[in-house]
Every structure is written in C-alpha cells, then in structure tokens.
Amino acid sequence: MNAIDEQRFTALYREHHPAVDAYVRRRLGGSPASDDVVAEVFLTAWRKLEAIPRKAVLPWLYATARRTLANTYRAERRRLDLAEEVARQPHAHAADPAEGVAGQLAVAAAFAALSESDREVLRLVSWEELPARQAAKAVGCSTAAFHVRLHRARARLRHHLDLAQQSPAPQASATVGGADA
Structure with a gap:
C-alpha cells in the first residue's frame, strides 16, 4: 500500500x-x-x-x-x-477424575499422532471455525480437496482413538530402573 x-x-x-x-x-x-x-x-x-x-x-x-x-x-x-x-447426551460421569483426564490424554495423543497437515486441517475447522472455503484458501487447495483432506484427517483421528481404546493401559511396574527391587 x-x-x-x-x-x-x-x-x-x-x-x-x-x-x-x-x-x-x-x-x-x-x-x-x-x-x-x-x-x-x-x-x-x-x-x-x-x-x-x-x-x-x-x-x-x-x-x-x-x-x-x-x-x-x-x-x-x-x-x-x-x-x-x-x-442431550447422557452424562457418563467418571467415578474417578483421573478417568476424565485419561480420556483427554487419549485424544491429545491421537491428535499428536496425526501428521502436521492433518492437525492443521482439523485445527482450522474445529478451533478457528473457518468454513471449508476459507480453510481451503488457508492451506492452499480447492474447497473440494479440502473436504477430502478433512474427511481423511477425521478418519485417521478416529483410527488413532480406536487404537488407544483397544490397547491396554500401561501398568505401573514395581521395578526401579529395570531391576527388581
């Protein structure tokens, strides 16, 4: 200017x-x-x-x-x-507040497991609340391509969350430094 x-x-x-x-x-x-x-x-x-x-x-x-x-x-x-x-959803209150934290940690871990491009697509829609047309401009693609990217990013996030739910939680070990106490 x-x-x-x-x-x-x-x-x-x-x-x-x-x-x-x-x-x-x-x-x-x-x-x-x-x-x-x-x-x-x-x-x-x-x-x-x-x-x-x-x-x-x-x-x-x-x-x-x-x-x-x-x-x-x-x-x-x-x-x-x-x-x-x-x-409207039924409230399933965790008996232990740690269970709620564990759920949040699972979501955070699943999100972190995504590629940066998947995380950015999800951030633009969820956090920045951009409509697909504007979000597509932000990432430099067409609106149709953005919809595809968003669909795939959501699917990958669901996949990572499903994996987290299927794997057992790590157990605390009674060993210190890998040797029995």
Whole structure:
C-alpha cells in the first residue's frame, strides 16, 4: 500500500466508521461481538481497498458487514447446536477424575499422532471455525480437496482413538530402573 491508499483508507474509516458501527450494533443488540465485527469489516476494507467503489463506499461496507454478521451468526449457531447436543447426551460421569483426564490424554495423543497437515486441517475447522472455503484458501487447495483432506484427517483421528481404546493401559511396574527391587 502506498501513502495515497493509506490516506484513502483513513478518510474512509473516519467518515464511515460511525455508520458501520451503528449498523452492526443494531443487528447484534449490544453484543460484545460488535467491536470484533466492525473491526473485521474495516480489515476487509483495508485488504480490498482497490475493489471498493469510490462513489458507493457505504453500501460496500454495509454489504461486507452483512456477510461478516452472517459468519458471526453461523459460528454462534454452531456453538449453540454443539451445546444442545452435549446437553442431550447422557452424562457418563467418571467415578474417578483421573478417568476424565485419561480420556483427554487419549485424544491429545491421537491428535499428536496425526501428521502436521492433518492437525492443521482439523485445527482450522474445529478451533478457528473457518468454513471449508476459507480453510481451503488457508492451506492452499480447492474447497473440494479440502473436504477430502478433512474427511481423511477425521478418519485417521478416529483410527488413532480406536487404537488407544483397544490397547491396554500401561501398568505401573514395581521395578526401579529395570531391576527388581
């Protein structure tokens, strides 16, 4: 970006930030996510400054805000759906807290056993909550190829978890340093 682009963005931000902020806040009802959505709108504007029409800046920003809000709504819906699903499942409480830790360790070990590319695909979808199209861009492949990679990564993770469940837990030994005490 050159100085002229920076000046244009600064002017655009100063002129339209209040309107975009109000637009987002009216739709989110004072949610703490409002600031993040507005910031994402202007980050997109910065990245796509050359694509913004000079005479219709505010409509372009509103359209960007609408898409950003849609992504926010989808992410929130996924979180709520997951919470409902977890709430519907019967709770199998571990009698011993160590059993819960052992399960978490098994998942961590299965995840660690995956290749870095499999771990990255799973992270982008699960942790970063990126839609497949955006995650595909992040790893540098088509959306269809990303879906295949994601399917295979999940299958490999399930395989590693199944292996962990089938193998007996290591027993504590009464020996010290490999010699009988």
